[in-house]
Amino acid sequence: MSIHYTGAVGGYRDGEAVMKTAAWNDPALQGGTMVRGALWLVQEVGIGNTFTKEDIRQAFPGIAQADRRIRDLRDFGWILHTRADDASLTREQNRFVTEGVAVWNPRERRAAASAPTISSKARDDVMARDGFVCTICGIAGGEGYPDDAMLTAVLAVSSRPVRLPGGATTREFVTECKRCRAGQRERDADGALADALALPTADIDRLIQWIRQEKRDVSALERAWGRYLRLTPAARAAVRARLGA
Ligand SMILES: [Zn+2]
Known part of the structure; x- marks a missing residue:
């Protein structure tokens, strides 16, 4: 298995911990927008806090559909509330409620994507x-x-x-x-x-x-x-x- 994070030099002793602390905007990070978005939520937004589409646009300038890639995290158990889930939010706001699968870890991400979710x-x-x-x-x-x-x-x-x-x-x-x-x-x-x-x-x-x-x-x-x-x-x-x- 190859590790796609070039910053994790020196082995894969504790891959998840290393990669979770990898800066979301580190150019050496080879994850896609969903992975960067997950790290951005953890490192910049923080659980319980809100973010808007405009925040995403500023964090990921020029990346088409970055908000969509971040919404894709829901398929990995991340809970992101909109106004439909939480009436205290405005139409522009989302709340980062819960972190899901460690998508920055290629092994965990693959396991989650391939696991049959229903018999x-x-x-x-x-x-x-x-x-x-x-x-x-x-x-x-x-x-x-x-x-x-x-x-x-x-x-x-x-x-x-x-x-x-x-x-x-x-x-x-x-x-x-x-x-x-x-x-x-x-x-x-x-x-x-x-x-x-x-x-x-x-x-x-x-x-x-x-x-x-x-x-x-x-x-x-x-x-x-x-x-x-x-x-x-x-x-x-x-x-x-x-x-x-
Ligand atoms: Zn239909």
């Missing part, structure tokens, strides 16, 4: 609970996207922060399609608000519930549809015949 049995259980539909956009596995029929949805299970009633956040495994997982979602606040306001009252109440918990509920109808789409052609034919479809 295949548990993954199947999560998908079944969610009715084999994406909990963000509602598409069923194998269904074509309404705006791109050539593209069919592939479902995956991810660990996502979910807000509990009362405001606390927890992490939960949820079913998402790969497109939502990649974040290729519409970003149009006016359009989203207009769509929401055009809904019947009962649907607005349901939407508010989803917004509060930051998670979509899957209706019995959608669950039934998702399960139907999972069937083999012969099984689908049997279901169709019984339903008189």
Whole structure:
């Protein structure tokens, strides 16, 4: 295994400690922006303190999407709160809550990235609970996207922060399609608000519930549809015949 920190001359007796103290802005540090960002949080921001996008821009001038790389730390167990998690924050602020995997240690980072986070049995259980539909956009596995029929949805299970009633956040495994997982979602606040306001009252109440918990509920109808789409052609034919479809 090669150690990518040229400052750690003299061996790897205590690799993690050496690398955690490596200055985040040391030009000799060969980590990527996520690694530098992790060290920046630890050394400059400090646990419990807040930082803004502008702070990131100043720390990482000219580095495209440095804020995104820092958000990627969440996949390694780092907890960074936004206003959605903590109402005392402004829209610009994030709070560095907890340090996660020592990503500056290549060995730990690899172990965390390759470790199966969920067994295949548990993954199947999560998908079944969610009715084999994406909990963000509602598409069923194998269904074509309404705006791109050539593209069919592939479902995956991810660990996502979910807000509990009362405001606390927890992490939960949820079913998402790969497109939502990649974040290729519409970003149009006016359009989203207009769509929401055009809904019947009962649907607005349901939407508010989803917004509060930051998670979509899957209706019995959608669950039934998702399960139907999972069937083999012969099984689908049997279901169709019984339903008189
Ligand atoms: Zn989706």
